Amino acid sequence: MTEITDYINNDFKALDSQETIDNVQDFFAEVNFSHFPVVEESIYIGSIASEDVDTFDSDKKISHYRYTLEGFYARTNMIWLDIMEVFARNHTNVIPVLDDENKYVGYYEITDIIKFFNETPFLKEQGGIIIVEKAITDYSMSQIAQIVESNGGRLLGTFVSDTTVNTIQITVKIGLGGMNEIIQTFRRYGYEIISEHQEDNYLNALKERSDYLDKYLNM
Numbered sequence: 302m303t304e305i306t307d308y309i310n311n312d313f314k315a316l317d318s319q320e321t322i323d324n325v326q327d328f329f330a331e332v333n334f335s336h337f338p339v340v341e342e343s344i345y346i347g348s349i350a351s352e353d354v355d356t357f358d359s360d361k362k363i364s365h366y367r368y369t370l371e372g373f374y375a376r377t378n379m380i381w382l383d384i385m386e387v388f389a390r391n392h393t394n395v396i397p398v399l400d401d402e403n404k405y406v407g408y409y410e411i412t413d414i415i416k417f418f419n420e421t422p423f424l425k426e427q428g429g430i431i432i433v434e435k436a437i438t439d440y441s442m443s444q445i446a447q448i449v450e451s452n453g454g455r456l457l458g459t460f461v462s463d464t465t466v467n468t469i470q471i472t473v474k475i476g477l478g479g480m481n482e483i484i485q486t487f488r489r490y491g492y493e494i495i496s497e498h499q500e501d502n503y504l505n506a507l508k509e510r511s512d513y514l515d516k517y518l519n520m
Contacts, residue, residue, distance in 0.1 A: 305381045305417055309398050309407040315340040323359040338397035338408055339363055339370055345397055345405040347372045374399050381417055384409060428457050428476035432496040433487050437469045449475055452482045470495060
């Protein structure tokens, strides 16, 4: 099985803080990276942004612009969801990777992490998706798992897909099991079903009754 750390990349060496801006500009002109890690005496000191480099004096060195470096990174023991969060939070397509002793070991590219995500059972295995919503103070991941499994479903994965001050939306991937029974059980536990489902007999029945009422009133 492929591990997330198999995607740690070293095709390009980290930029040295003594590298000239002219060379860094040439580097970014050849690659499609938004950022790239910078090291000083083999120690990671931050990532330099390609957009910033365009505004720097080409005859100076990276060290002259140390204050602009961004300090984000991932650890070698991070799970892929946490890594995706680092990508999203920092609007980058490259993340430096450090070990537990803060030693720079390489970098992740967003395309590789998405490839890893696409190979996970959450996306790869066949199943159904249900999006549920509940008060943020009242939901429980263990309860969600219990609802799915008590109806014969196999839980392939869950993640928080949206939040507000008061509510939280959770996307649930389910293999096997009766979707309608699972949907109705979620409702009994106070979850609102955000996604639409052909199997949702409750909604279908309401729609049929609404259509009938409209037709009756328009006679």
